[in-house]
Amino acid sequence: MGMQAVTQAQVKKITGSDILEEQDMLATEEPLEIRLSYYTQAGYTAKSISVTMRTPGNDLELAKGFLYTEGIISSREDVTETRHASDTNGNVVYVTLAQGVMPDIVRLERNFYTTSSCGVCGKASIEAVRTACNILDTKDHIEIPHSTIYTLPATLRAQQSVFEHTGGLHGCAIFDTTGNLVMTREDVGRHNALDKLIGAAIDNGLLPLNDHILLLSGRASFELVQKAAMAGIKVIAAVGAPSSLAVQLADEWGMTLVGFLRGERFNIYTGAQRIVI
Template sequence: MFISTPNHRPKARIRTQLLRIEYGRALVKSDLLASEEPLEIRLLASSGQVSKKVSEGAKTLAVTMRTPGHDFELAAGFLLAEGVIAGREDIARIAYCTDPGEPQQYNIVNVELKAARLPDLAPLERHFYTTSACGVCGKAGLENLQRRYAPLEAGWTVSSEVIAKLPSQLRAHQPLFAQTGGLHAAALFDRYGNLLALREDVGRHNALDKLLGWALLEYQLPLCEHMVLVSGRASYELVQKALAASIPLLCAISAPSSLAVELAREFNLTLIGFLRDSFNVYSGAERLDIGPSS
């Protein structure tokens, strides 16, 4: 395992020296970079193992490259999106790894479940290794998702004017992106366009997991009257994560993938792409309060 074991809490950004070329001249400058470090997510059954060596009672579920910060939310959101847990009530405790006599390891998170034994993870049919770029390697089949989720109900509508204003709110509340220029973001809005929470990370999947983890730990689920905006493209995995939290409307600054559109249509999720002043609606147009199409 390549996990490092720092004695100090890793930072979300670091300063580095660089050489900048301007008009043929070389200048020594400094710059802030978004940090990227591994996070190992481990599961424990609720039978006292947290007081023992983690190797005796814990199971490594995933390793993801992430920007340090909101690590507990990231772990909780990942478990929710993968169907390992159904809600906040399934979690007994989340903590950084601390074996007796050893320093705290801020790149390892232990999640203790309220269960005498760990769930069967084999049906997920995944290799639980993730990167900041691509999410979990592989994906559960559509049949598995159909067993886990029902199509989303329409319920409410939102105006196109409200949707068009979401990107400006996203940009205004991205402090780490403003400093480093190298982070994705996922933002949660209510049906009226009010920003409720925002999380940043080098990985767009991680950013959304952190956001879902926040909602789970704050007892805000399900998010059936909310919208999410992601700063990059909309992938199959991001649509799947939205379904896990019952989010009916997912917006992306960039393009959706073909599988994302297919999955959104299958579960009646409103999927919007290329969101700027205008936008494309790929599915679920009935949730938008717009004029007649031409």
């Protein structure tokens, strides 16, 4: 598509009273529009449903992950085609739904305009999203040694290729319950990184992710917990802090939420029964 995840910029680096001019690497941020094509009695119709600021790359996964975590699709069979528009420099993705899959257009128009910083707006409470979330049975027998949790951030950092150059991207990864990395994605928007990851899981037939651990490179927000719940994830570990609503949501849906994972320490906010000390 001719777009790169990293952009060069000329900068002045100041150290004490010294000035050095050199090239710096920035995480690329570009708009991505998602256009939905769906079947009506008059035939297929196309509608723009979302514009998000993202780092180019894995755009088709991002579109599918977004549609899944927002309850528009429930399986990869709901999508018949996902492609970049040919005349938009890679900034528009078309997603064609299977016949019989009908989106709630009124809800789409009200809720689905996003930015890289805030994610989907208009979801002020748990009640507002409960009806959209296909939360799976929370009964399980997952047990994860606390020593396994310690190893996750270093593994993610080693895989964050663009972050290594720019320091400007959020990363997330899924691991199996023994700490083996399954896949990772990164983006300037933390919600985009997770949508890309879930989109990749859809493509690889991995959903539901109820026997995996999700690692977030930053904080655990309400929206990220909601997206994880939609994918069936039971265990979330975040390097940063969780929000109060994220903790409330994880507790209500029987999820394990770990925060402030740094070195050999972390806090367990909900679901402590799954972490073996």
